[in-house]
Amino acid sequence: MNKLTTFSVAFLATALSAQAQDLAQAKKAIDAEQYESAKSILKSIIKAKPSNGNAYFTLGNIYLTQSIQDSAKVTFDKGLAASEDGRLNNIGLGQMDLDKMDIAAAQAKFALALKDMKKRDVQEFVYVARAYMNAEKPDYKAAIATLTNPAIKNNQDAQLQLALGDAYYGDGKQNEAYVAYRNAFQLDSSLLKAKMQLGVLLKGAKSYDEALKAYNEVIAINPSYGPVYRELAETYYKIARNKPSTAAANYKIALENYDKYMSFTDYSIQSRMRRADFLILIEDYAALEVEANKMIELDKVNPRIYRYLGYAAYKNGNTDVAIKSLETFINTPGNKVITLDYLNLGLSRIQKGTSADGASIDNAAFTAGVADIKKAIEMEPLIVQSLSEVGRKFFTQKLYSEAAAIFEFGANTKESTSYLDDNVYFGLSHYYANANKLKDGKVDKEGMAKADAAFERILVASPTYNEAYLYRARANRLLEKDDVMVQNYQEYVSKISALGEAEVAKPAVKAKFIEAYNNMAASFANSDKAKAIEFFNKTLALDPANNYAAESIKILK
Template identity: 75%
Template sequence: MKNKLITINMNKVTILSVAILASAFTVQAQDIDQAKKAVDAEQFESAKTILKSIIRDKPSNGEAFYTLGNVYLTQNVKDSAKIYFQKGITASDEGQLNYIGLGQIDLNDSNVSAAQANFALATKDMRRKDFQEFIFIARAYMNAEKPDYKSALTVLNKAAVNNSQDAQVQLALGDAYYGEGKQNEAYIAYRSAFQLDSSLLKAKMQLGVLLKGAKSYDEASKAYNEVIAINPNYGPVYRELAETYYKIARNKPSQADANYKIALGHYDKYMSLTDYSIHSRMRRADFLILIEDYVALEAEAKKMTELDKVNPRIYRYLGYSAYKNGNIGVAIKSLENFINSPGNKPIALDYLYLGLTKIKKGTNLEGTAIDSTAFAKGLIDIKKSIEMEPLAVQDLSSVGKDFFTKKLYKESAEIFEFGANTPESKSYLDDNVYYGLANYYANSGKDVNIDKIALQKADAAFEKVLVASPTYLEAYLYRARTNRSLEKDDVMVKNYEDYIAKTTELGAEEIAKPATMAKFTEAYNNIAASYANTDKVKAIEYFKKTLEIDPANSYAMESIKILK
């Protein structure tokens, strides 16, 4: 009897142990799922805490290492990501997934062959019905610094062969098609993903993202609000709302301030539902740059400095905001610290703002004079910016116009020259107009040493304008004036004649305008003067045309007397 009781008790212990183990496994599974949900909700600090706890309690969980490494990659912390991937390879459970993480690092380093070798190691022991590795490899291609959506689709098609009804496969397909610009296919995949798993809010949210991309902003907002109705605490949807209102603001300038305010409110809601780590604050700082709220950016940058005094990226935010807010010394120091910090990857805007800040430092308080040395130093950084991103010229137009307004024509011309030589810029035509005018005015007036090369550039700029916009008649007029300064009388005459002919085509009402008559008078007098020494009859003919418009024109009357 005693032995039987002992046996029974031992059975109870065995059953209890199994129950405890099963419970622990369930909690473990819930924890990894919880971590994945935190990642999806962009609560990265929470996800890291959960994953580190899993790794501490169960170091054999390779998927936890892989997921944690991916979080660090998302936050651009490559070294930490690599450490966890390398440790995760030795894990007995799903350790092979970490080769995929290392493969993405290879892709970021532009080492495609090494990446493919790591992907092969991750998939070598896959069973026929396995597909998770394919999803993760596809995401590595998509999340790389230079995304390769075509390769991602190739891998995902393997996953879809036997698992087309898996929600994660469909979600990944949606992301790959979206990256490829295949909107219809992306829509079908996202819709399928949500139908297969109604808890997959990202899939439903992405339907709104597609609408935003199609500029259907009202429909996009409606789609986002449907996500909020399901789960008002799903943070990423508020970020998408913020970016949608930013787009609305850009498309409706008259309502921009109100929509920027709404956008920032949604972004703050997004922040409150994710985390206030240094990385999330940086995302908010990026958005503040987007909506050009530099006062708020400076405040945010100061908060980030308190959290992390060594993160070099904070210098960028301090530099941008200090430049925009007029704190020139801080701007130059911060931007130079950022650009020169080892491991940083400066972008075109960093050099652009540094160059403009150096120019601003050499400009007097009234903005009417610039130190030539400071201007030259600033131009060096601006050139670096444009070499990195030619369309950075679009940010220079307002600077060039400001110089032009303050009659700093030489400096204005040097700024506009960048845009005037960038045909793909949306400000190309406008920049050429100002480039021509600035060069012309810089070489007009009394006591000016005429720079013939600058005037030739002005003439070339006006010619570009007329090719792009033949109806811009002022360009004919300024070409004539420019060639007059260059003493090219034959070209000048043709330019004036073109101006007269094109204007006459507009009808009597246009010709009768006082401003037009004054320009016709200028044209006739200059054409007449060009003939004075070679063809007196023709010269008198044109002076008489002047007198038909302006009978009291003393220059024409006196010239006719002399010629007779």
């Protein structure tokens, strides 16, 4: 009997040790972002020992990472009933409360998880801090407060220091983050994420060469640590953005490293979607369309795949596929629609409605596209910076009304980096759409008033942009506001004259002066003949053969 008892105790100890090792293996797989492998290990642990609350909690967190909320909730609820570490599952449910912005409910659940902790335990504090950081709206300050709680008696814990580094990094405290990451790696040299994050800090500081050096040190320790290749890829992407002359080469290196990262993951649908996000980042839409079609073969019901397919199809000119895919994604209940979804859908509709030669456009398609673009701008106003190229294409094709409709968004967004250029094109688009309509009385006066306002905004933003005076004059001529027109022409002539005789002598400038003098003269023809003759004579001084000025003087005399 004693032998049997001894054997049972030994067997139990061995089983517990094996489960602990399996849990450590699962966490190692999570750190390597091999989520499907980790899920498989955790499900095996739970099957073998349903009382292991930590396994439920860890599995539930993977579901949260993968945005599978329903499975996360079910897993956490089951974990609460586990006899060992079941209270940890309150933390997972608390994070879900944070996602719903129910702070009080989350804090109540965190308190339950922290209750009755042993003095030198820290993992519960780490898990709560990570819940604050991993919530849809991260609260890094709350995470820092949790990790620096005076109740913690063992702050020299590697995982605590790693979490503290992440919290400081998220809160923009780079120096504190560096110290915490360094401490974490010194406490546990197997904690490669801590060492990798030192490179991430350097990347954030735009010290790209030093960041690459830091990543290579990680690779020297463990060439199979997948996440470091993702960071390499994202760093080469940053280098490409900062050095346009070598962008193509660096994008290629970036993608090679990302593919290497993929080779160390489990090629799950989640890791494939992360790669798809990176392909959008480097604007490799041909590869994105291939990847999206592969993902559909693997998972025909995941709606996010239709986002990728829609983006790629739009960029690759497959507008029917783009529209259908993006409509499918946007109209699927529960999907989190973002700015780019509406933007690409709107641009796809416009592209489909525009003839290949740009000679014509379907008004219904254009109107529907603009409506989607408005939705995108309501979500993120600075997305207007992405529209300039589209507007310029319409402008080049002489589709001026359509160009004006596109440029109007940016022309009214002061914070946009394209604000000045968009106002220039917005004003010019309206002007050229109406330039030849004065005689038949079909001038779009609302559009021309917008053009005048745009040129006025240009002069506020850039007072030396003298052409704006000229175009304000032209706009007010079409609006038949002669007094404002004369004022604008005079301002133009005055500003250019101040630049010197050499500037005025330029043929293009001389032609604009003649335009100004003749139009000002014509405006005075019925009210002040002497003034009109004065301006016509200024024209003749520049162009003695100007027939309009010469004949007009004869009539006035």
